[in-house]
Amino acid sequence: MSNATDTLYARDITHHLHSYTDARMHEGVGPLAIERGDGVFVYDTEGRRYIEAMSGLWSAALGFSEVRLVEAAMTQMRKLPFYHTFTHKTHQPAVDLAEKLISLAPVPMSKVFFTNSGSEANDTVVKMVRYYNNARGLPLKKKVISRIGAYHGVTIAAASLTGLPNNHRAFDLPMMDIAHAMCPHHYRFGEPGESEEAFSDRLAKGLETLIQREGPDTVAAFIGEPLMAAGGVIVPPRGYWQKIQAVCRKYDILLVADEVVCGFGRTGNMFGSTTFGIEPDIMVLSKQLTSSYQPLAAVLINERIYQEIAGQSSTIGTFGHGFTASGHPVAAAVALENIKLIEERHLVEHAAEMGARLRAGLSQYADHPLIGEIRGVGFIAAVELVADKSEKTRFEPLRRVGSYFNARCQEHGMIVRNIGDSIAFCPPLVTTAEEVDLIINCFSKALEDTQRWLAQGH
CATH class of the missing domain: 3.90.1150.10 (Aspartate Aminotransferase, domain 1)
Incomplete structure (x- = not known):
């Protein structure tokens, strides 16, 4: 190890608390x-x-x-390095990107709300779902169902949606109004001789049982990655999403597709929703949206949800949610160039x-x-x-x-x-x-x- 590397290691161990790392072990092994x-x-x-x-x-x-992403960032930095999207303000990159994402969506979507990460986006979804059902006069309809083994982020709400024990232990999570359905991993949880289709039937029935136990009038949304990534790359069994969708529609439950990993080509289609025949009410995008050259995420909502949110914001006087860097012009410019390259190539x-x-x-x-x-x-x-x-x-x-x-x-x-x-x-x-x-x-x-x-x- 060179002296420069040795010094960097020492500085890192002294000052840097790492994500998803055993901090005590890191003191010994370094980065x-x-x-x-x-x-x-x-x-x-x-x-x-x-x-x-x-x-x-x-x-x-x-x-x-990728030089073109670097150049897109530099060009936008010179022109407008930052502006916000609060209180009727906007800028060209955010407008162009919102329009592009709506055009790419696999089902009709109405509006795009920008955040900086998938965690923030899923946290936003939990808040939007509450806002939406309050606007509808359904104040009890707040619970969100995720799945055991799922990964949806690390904010308090997003980590609660995540169905992994180490994201809950010692954080006093999950928070209230979050429930978890069965993990759709046929290899691990299918019964002996049970076909994928029969396993999907059992999972759908299990979801319906969970909804009945929680109370249908209290369950607002079901969230899932088309393919579970950080949960172990779990490919859904045959017929799974069609059966889950049917249960959600039966009980007036919004379907949220977390496309943070699956979006922009990862599953062999532009979106995992297309690959698995999902028709979501809400989509969450990040990661490959900018190839992570800039932090950016997006929540896409359909017209039905937008109209309720718009009406509620008119009653209150504002939609009281947002982030300083929501729709950051540099990140949006990089995302537009990133999508262009994915399509061109x-x-x-x-x-x-x-x-x-x-x-x-x-x-x-x-x-x-x-x-x-x-x-x-x-x-x-x-x-x-x-x-x-x-x-x-x-x-x-x-x-x-x-x-x-x-x-x-x-x-x-x-x-x-x-x-x-x-x-x-x-x-x-x-x-x-x-x-x-x-x-x-x-x-x-x-x-x-x-x-x-x-x-x-x-």
Whole structure:
């Protein structure tokens, strides 16, 4: 380790509290310090190269060195580096982006509200749902149903929607008026001999039972990612979304599609809602919206919701919600250029093609004794590692083997993410066939290392 890197490590440990990190462990191990990016690769401060098979945080659709996004930001910075969208103010990038997102939406949408992150956007959704039902004269209809294993962010409301224990423990979450339905993972929770369609029937019935228990007059919305990403890359079983939608419509429950990860080509269509036949009332977008070159998120609402919100804001005198940087002109300009590039370069179609190549490469190892399930759709996938293949037995303690596998991938020059003992892949949309093959090669080496490590009795 060079002196410069050693100094950076020491400063980081001294002053920086990291997201999703064991702070005490970090004091001892320190960070992997990334210095620069080039295409789908990033380089650490020692010059080591890593293929970024997670797009950073499911988000760098165009990789880490797209000059046109940098130029879009610089041009807008020179023209108007900041302005807000409060109290009847606007600017060209926000207007253009809102118009573009409405035109791309897979179902008719009416208005766009901008935030800075998916967490803020989902927090906004919870508030909007309350505002909407108060406007309708339904003050009891406030509860939102999410799912066990879901990920929707980290604000108090969004973390409550998230269905992962470590997002709740010691934070006194979830908050009131949030409930969680079953996780739609057929491999893990399907009964012996139960088809995907039958599993979907059982999940829909379970949702209806939950609604009845909570009280239909109190349940306002159901939120779900088209494909659950941070929950383990869980592909919904056949017929799932159609059956869930039917239950929501029956009880006048809004359907919220959290497209933060799935949007802008990740599932092989522009939106995951198209891939899985979802007709949402509300859509939440972020991450690949700007390829994370700028922080930006958007909430799309349909006309029915807008009319109620507009009427309520007229009664009160304002829609009392917003963020200083909502619709930030630089972020909006970058998003417009990002979408333009995705369309120009046919990256949605390219993602579908490269995703098929990735899954085919991973499927070569389907018979390996450590691999329980290989799953994915579009250009997102996961491999679940198991202790006993025939019994689907998990390793104990959970995450130990996945963490080792993750570390071996990094040693071989690839950054992935272990979600428990599932290894997730979410490469940039611009990844080439040769780079997909490199991902498979690194995976193979890490798998061999892990098998050897386990055989040694670890």
